[in-house]
Amino acid sequence: MIVNVENPVLEIHDLTVTYSRKPVLWGVDLTLPKGSLVGIIGPNGAGKSTLIKAAMDLIPKSSGWVEIFGEDLKKVRKKISYVPQRESVDWDFPASVRDVVVMGRYADIGLFKRPRKADYEAADYALKQVKLSEFSNRQISQLSGGQQQRVFLARALAQQADLYFMDEPFAGVDAATEKAIINILKQMSEQGKTVVVVHHDLQTVTKYFDWLVQLNTRLVASGPIEQVFTQELLQETYGGKLTLLSDVSTLMHTQQLPVRDKT
Amino acid sequence: MEDFITFFSFQDPNIRYVVAGSILIAVSSAIVGCFTFLKKKALVGDAVAHSVLPGICLSFILTGTKNPIYIIIGAFVTGWISLILIDYITRFSKIKEDTAIGLILSVFFGIGVLLLTMIQHNGNASQTGLDSFLFGKAAALVGYDLLIFSIISIILLLAVILFFKEFTLISFDENFAKSIGFPVKRLELVLTTLTVLAVVTGIQAVGVVLMAAMLITPSAAAKFWTNKLNIMLILAAVFAAFSSISGAFISFTSPSMPTGPWIVMVISIIALTSFFFAPRHGILYNIIKQRSIKKRILHENILKLFYQLGERENDFNASRSIDNILEKRTIKLGALKPGLRHLTKQGFLSKNKNFWTLTTEGKTKGQRIVKLHRLWEVYLTKYLRIAPDHVHEDADNIEHFLTPELEKRLENLLNYPESDPHSSAIPYDQITS
């Protein structure tokens, strides 16, 4: 069940992504409405992170295209923010909390220029929003997992974007922090910003999101939460029905078969 | 001693130039190396260092001179080819990166040594000194060569300053850098080019074999001392400068000594020292920290004993001898005596001849530990359903680590129980109203 919208913030058309010929996303078509708080769910290895990375053009696509705000990604990059999975960086890196948050301003600052006073103030404001002000000079290696996650969120806030992609912002975060983060996200969506969140906890899906994307290599569902958060569709996403697909996908990998001809 | 004075007075212009040149070279490769290190590309640095040898030899064979410009071009070319090959192998075959690096490194170095032997057997008069590329020879760094290599080093330093923000970002979070539209591929290309250049100049000082150490060790040592990137860069530079002065001095006093191994020796000693002594990360620091935790536990245990004895006899002001204490619980005399001494000095106990008494502060402290112990026992039995006869040992440990904040939460959660699972009363602070 795939619901499409007029004037979408994000439009993905026939997207296929493969890693060394193993398809991990297969023919994904989807549109997302402006100002929505979108949840992406699916089992481990379903391609959730891959979907976000492909949308941000961080990895090559085998086929398909992505349009954001009706334009090519390159033209609107400054209006988009990406929050990677926390484990994707080495937190032992010599940097302070403020150093990392100020990175959210780098797109604005441009190449070869140093952050200005205003950038540090924007960073401090973002830190205040995620309640990390007193940690601003702390080394990032000395933070707990939940605090690290909030540092990433603060960096994204400092970007002042219109569309946010967040990869598992609730992973390893305690209940209180999760609540604080979701409140910030809800505020952002009330201000007309679109927030796309990879999520794992089915219990909270209906409470958090107003739009849901269900993914398992192919797109199972995309639509308003009341329409697509159904037993049947969840069964399709998480159940065994897709084993055939994953078998085929493994076959293509082992036989080195092309998924799509690029010609 | 005389050597020392001649060397460090820098009267001899020759010495001055050699030292200045080798410092510059070492510092620039250490600074570039910081980013190589942070990007976890140490092995790649090693591969490049070994792969420049065939380039050096080839450019000598082709031009017949040791002109540094040709040498640099040759080294640069084979250094880059090795990187491209490593990248190609990892991308298009199932071979993992470390294996590919090992493969390329040995093949290129093998070819280099082969060419070097060939040149030496040809008996070309000007070939002498080419083998100094193996282990480095800072003393040969004079005149035109010195000028060229110094210029390259200065360019390297300026480039790192210019690209500081960009290199930091791509070292920390490459995907984020891509997502905000930074030209990550091109920045990586610049950083790799700088690394190759740093290697090419660095081998003048330490030689091909040990170049990777010169690139990585200063930053690895510096990382032990700081969590700030700019300070790490400065420290790495200082370490590199110090070791290259030492290396130059040693090869000045005994000219048969190659500079390179000595520079690397000194920087390795610095790294080892950092490994043992640096705060927070160093081993010694951790040992000291463990010791001080042990001591704190001992002191708290003694106060706890005094409190428990007082509880038993319903007299907290009684004076007690060592024998009284040992009768309740065995503590090694070697630890107990200094423990008592310390607690007396800190005012938690008062001493009269061979008897000790709890002061008010000592009693409060002992009482808190007893309370935490018993609260924790209640928590374990009630919330984790652990049998009452199994909770004591665990509580003996945890009682020393519960922070005041956790203490509050524990009290609220359990709602101030009256006694522990062994029916000993839990002593709370007297609430004075």
Ligand SMILES: Nc1ncnc2c1ncn2[C@@H]1O[C@H](COP(=O)(O)OP(=O)(O)OP(=O)(O)O)[C@@H](O)[C@H]1O
């Ligand atoms: N760099 C890579 N090289 C090869 N295969 C990859 C790579 N990254 C991901 N994959 C594979 O692609 C598939 C999808 O990965 P992806 O990270 O998108 O999953 P996910 O839905 O985000 O899972 P998770 O819930 O575990 O984060 C997985 O099978 C994974 O093994």
Ligand SMILES: [Mg+2]
């Ligand atoms: Mg993922």
